[in-house]
Amino acid sequence: MEKILEAMDKDIIGIVQTIIFALQAGIFYFQLSAFKQQAGFMRDTVDQMEKAFKLASDEFISIHRPRIAVRHMRIDNDKIKFEIKNIGETQAKLLSRCVGVQTTAPVFQRPERNPETFKEDVTLPSGQGIGREFDYSKPSDTTSTNIWCFGSIVYKDGAGMVRTTGFCRSYDKDTERFTPLQDSDYEYAY
Secondary structure (H helix, E strand, O other): OHHHHHHHHHHHHHHHHHHHHHHHHHHHHHHHHHHHHHHHHHHHHHHHHHHHHHHHHHHHHHHOOOOEEEEEEEEEOOEEEEEEEEOOOOOEEEEEEEEEEEEOOOHHHOOOEEEEEEEEEEEEOOOOEEEEEEEOOOOOOOOOOOEEEEEEEEEEOOOOOEEEEEEEEEEEOOOOEEEEOOOOOOOEEO
16 A cells, blocks of 8 residues: 555656646746747837937937028129028038029020039038128119029038039129029918
């Protein structure tokens, strides 16, 4: 009988050990699933933090960015002169400018210039400007002739975003200067 009890004890111990092992395996699986779920939550949190950082960065850049303006445009002798000025809060790296002229002068005396692109490699700090000019002969009869100077300035901000400022100015015969057209199709910045 004693041998039978010993055999039963061994069987019971084996069964108990198997049950304990199964419970431990279940707990391990449950913990592993919880770790995987927690890792997924952490990944989602990191993704959300990256999106929030990018949004904050984009908003900061859109508020604190360079803004290029074309100023003081005039005809001086045989040149059109103007200033490219950074009126924004951060520096701008000029990449190119494109300038053209259109008139209503008679065809035989039209000193028009098709848009011409000039490469630039200048960095303008905030508040700084740089003068530019190009050859242009004013029509002999400016009293009945309208003159427009138009173009765009392409530049890069500190974050590497390429931006463009467009302009179109009409010549004011009384002040002998160019004034901006009040039309967002021709006067723009983005």
